[in-house]
Amino acid sequence: MENLSQLQVAVVTGAGRGIGAAIAHRLGKDGFHVIVAxxxxxxxxxxxxxxxxxxxxxxxxxxxxxxxxxxxxxAQEVAERLGRLDVVVNNAMWIRYGPLVEMTEEDIDRMLGVGLKGVIWMIQAAAPLMAARGSGCIVNVSSPAAVRATRDAGIYAAVKGAVSSLTWQMSSELGRQGIRVNAVVPGAVPTEGARALVDEEGYELRRAKTPLGRLGAPDDLASAVSFLASNDASFINGHLLTVDGGLTVS
Incomplete structure (x- = not known):
């Protein structure tokens, strides 16, 4: 069994499939001990x-x-067993699309619980561990929906807008403790979960609107997170890195 005390530790939430799984795989290749959550x-x-x-x-x-x-x-168990937590990737999200006036309280609460409160709880849990070492990296996952209207995505957009705002706020608050907080902003990435919500026609429309002429892949986001978690990004804090082939500005 490997000596975990010699490895940096990264946790990726919502990492059982799709973008989260790709990020977990990439951080594993980068030499982190990865907690797949x-x-x-x-x-x-x-x-x-x-x-x-x-x-x-x-x-x-x-x-x-x-x-x-x-x-x-x-987080307490990780602190006691591993003694460190170097990178947190807040990727988990629960989504329901639909007109705002038709959204149920149950669906809204779950979206807010996973997509926003979940980010807050992870930051609260991880920050003390990182601050004790004087360093750490938190990468949140936002969305273009935070800055541009998207059909039937009112609650999703509100959640991701809050995640973007929280990223900026925490980069200032936690930066003083040596903790960098950034976010990635994925474009259209047709993962298995996303295809359950967006049909082929919807993805063709997104492809047509993307200047690079293709849809994103999970590995595109994994590469961006890998960079933000690396020493090459040691002076990058409070940045939303858009990884969408130019979709947001088209």
Whole structure:
């Protein structure tokens, strides 16, 4: 078994599939001990096993980021067992699209719980561990919907707008403790989960509007997160890195 005390530790939420899984795999290749966190225990375990099979270091955890107590208990266990947490990638999101006037309170609460409160709870749990070492990196996942109207995405846009604002605010507050806080802003990435919400016609429209003429891939986002988590980005703080092929400005 590898000596985990010699490795930097990264956690990726919502990492059981799609973009989160790609980020977890990339950080494993980058030499981090990766904690693959997902509300689905089976998919998280599969991704962790794949990282280890590829020669990396990983473990999985079934974690509902919307549950503050659950997140705090997990962070305490990590502190006691690993003694550090160097990178947090807040990727987890729960989505329901629809006209605002038709959105149920249950759906709104879950979107806010996972997409916004989950980010807050993870930051609250991770920041003390990072501050104790005088360094750390938090990467949030926002969306172009935060800055441009998107059909039937009112609550999703509100959540991601809050995530962008929180990124800027925390970069100032936590930067003084040596903790960098940035975000990536994905364009259209047709993952398995996303395809359940957007049909082929919708993706063709997004492809047509993207200046680079293609849709994004999970690895595009993984590369961006890898950069923000690296020493090459050591003076980058409070930045929203758009990874969308130019879709936002088209």
């Amino acid at each position: 997902d509300v689905d225990r089976a998919t998280a375990g599969n991704v962790a096993a794949e990282i280890k099979e590829a020669g990396g270091s990983a473990e999985s955890v079934c974690l509902d980021v919307a549950d503050k107590a659950e997140v705090q208990d997990w």
